[in-house]
Amino acid sequence: MADQYMFVASGDACGICASLSGQVSSEPIGLPHDGCLCQVIPLGDGDCPTYECSATTRRYGPHGDSFAVGLELTVHCCDGSDISESTEIDMGNEDTYGDDVIEAIDARADYAATALASQCREPVPNV
Secondary structure: OOOOEEEEOOOOOOHHHHHHOOEEEOOOOOOOOOOOOOEEEEOOOOOOOEEEEEEEEEEEOOOOOEEEEEEEEEEEOOOOOEEEEEEEEEEEEHHHOHHHHHHHHHHHHHHHHHHHHOOOOOOEEOO
């Protein structure tokens, strides 16, 4: 169950809705007029932002012992928006990681997702 709710104005919002956009409340916020296309988004229990990631690998080098990881990241922000990015991380020689190659890829994906999540809009507290 959500413990906070945020009003998110639609792209062509009226002045009333535009002024409410980003407002956060502990109670669900009602839409201000009939036919309103805006949204009230539950912000969750502190479990955001979250991210999804898919990875592909590409080998290169004279003997194919080096590799790069292609990441498709989608960060789900607390305000209900998503930010996506494709990136490639050069991991270098596979022997560098030994049995920890999966952990190394996970750590790089976490770092890239954290950097992407920094672009999420912060909810504006209701004053």
